[in-house]
Amino acid sequence: MLQIEADKIIQKIGSYQRVWSIPELLEAHNPFFGEPLAERTAALRQAVEMGMKLYDELSERARLYIDFWEKFDPQKIREQDLKYTAISNSTEYNIVTINELGLFYTDFSGGASVERGYVVEQLLSDFWFFGPLRPIPELGVRQELVNVLKKAFTHRECPASMAHFELFEYPEMPDPRLHWTEGDHYRTDEIRVGRDGIEISSSNWRDQIPQTGFLSFENFLNAPLNDHALFNPEIRAAIEVYLGRASRHSPVNPNEPAAPSPREKMEAAEALLKHPESEEGAEILISLLEYESEEVYWRNYVFNRFFKLRTNKRVQNFVVQCLQGDNETHFKKAVDVLTMWGVYGDNALMDRALLQSLNWEDACANDPDYRQAFEKVLPIIHQKNN
Numbered sequence: 001m002l003q004i005e006a007d008k009i010i011q012k013i014g015s016y017q018r019v020w021s022i023p024e025l026l027e028a029h030n031p032f033f034g035e036p037l038a039e040r041t042a043a044l045r046q047a048v049e050m051g052m053k054l055y056d057e058l059s060e061r062a063r064l065y066i067d068f069w070e071k072f073d074p075q076k077i078r079e080q081d082l083k084y085t086a087i088s089n090s091t092e093y094n095i096v097t098i099n100e101l102g103l104f105y106t107d108f109s110g111g112a113s114v115e116r117g118y119v120v121e122q123l124l125s126d127f128w129f130f131g132p133l134r135p136i137p138e139l140g141v142r143q144e145l146v147n148v149l150k151k152a153f154t155h156r157e158c159p160a161s162m163a164h165f166e167l168f169e170y171p172e173m174p175d176p177r178l179h180w181t182e183g184d185h186y187r188t189d190e191i192r193v194g195r196d197g198i199e200i201s202s203s204n205w206r207d208q209i210p211q212t213g214f215l216s217f218e219n220f221l222n223a224p225l226n227d228h229a230l231f232n233p234e235i236r237a238a239i240e241v242y243l244g245r246a247s248r249h250s251p252v253n254p255n256e257p258a259a260p261s262p263r264e265k266m267e268a269a270e271a272l273l274k275h276p277e278s279e280e281g282a283e284i285l286i287s288l289l290e291y292e293s294e295e296v297y298w299r300n301y302v303f304n305r306f307f308k309l310r311t312n313k314r315v316q317n318f319v320v321q322c323l324q325g326d327n328e329t330h331f332k333k334a335v336d337v338l339t340m341w342g343v344y345g346d347n348a349l350m351d352r353a354l355l356q357s358l359n360w361e362d363a364c365a366n367d368p369d370y371r372q373a374f375e376k377v378l379p380i381i382h383q384k385n386n
Helices: 037-057 060-070 124-130 139-150 217-222 233-243 262-272 279-291 297-306 313-324 328-343 352-356 360-364 368-385
Strands: 002-004 008-013 016-021 080-086 089-098 103-107 118-122 179-183 187-193 198-204 211-215
Touching: 002 037, 008 037, 016 279, 037 060, 060 124, 080 139, 089 139, 118 124, 124 139, 124 217, 187 233, 211 217, 217 233, 262 279, 279 297, 279 313, 297 313, 297 328, 313 328, 313 368, 328 352, 328 360, 352 368, 360 368
Parallel strands: none
Antiparallel strands: 002 008, 008 016, 080 089, 089 103, 103 118, 179 187, 187 198, 198 211
């Protein structure tokens, strides 16, 4: 849900909340992730209107963003499907659909997502400035998508119309040295550069299957540095040499403290959660849901970690918020947590009928059986506070 106020836009997904300032939004990569594409676009258009009042204070990048949405008419885009080779598999294909709402990458090969047919959405402005969200090996397909957007500009010579990501041929031969693994017994991260894009996988001792995602070379080169936290300076430099191109991210100001990466937050949370009742540790752990993505690694990590935090008050409160919220995935994950608390010894949560009554459909319908089950489970969740 997006809540628009005078000088900011608030995003709420279940118990997660993020406050976006207007200057921040006008430079953001993949803003409002998790919301329907039409709602994201509508909110961005309102951010552009609000940004006009701050125009003299905005960065050049933010002004380009305003220029894009002021002089671009998505209604001029005729929907079409473009077929392209699946990453690292020339015998199968995927499809990218472009229409007035955005781009939709459908993984028919099953090689770039958790399941065949999985669809990833991208804003039109994000594609224009940062490049395809998923790897598209064929230069001709990328060129065609750029041409489709070019024709939708109402002013063909405006600054934004000439500011799209660079189109280039990928290197012909992969470099087997561009493969990095880092981690410990909690989590292992792996980056592998292939001929068509960058494969990123993460695993930990709780997850049976590694969570894998794919990043296009264009997105790697153009997205803000903090959006790809796994790429340390050495890894980034090696990939840039391979591509023969430098990233367009802003250099880090040495006088400003760097924002903690997801991994650093995880390590801070784990250090504090050596004492399972640490509410500060739980707060940092929950903040990792900010990095939720289609690969769902951080979501799994957070909720699975809750299994061993039965007595933590902050975790208890968060589980209750999930059961009351509007995020279906968080709701179901919260029920999983209650189930595992029962498995780990809370006899009151071994009531199978009670947990089965906590289902999403009944919660949405405000069904009396659900309300009764929720009122019954609420004191059970909090009884460990004593």
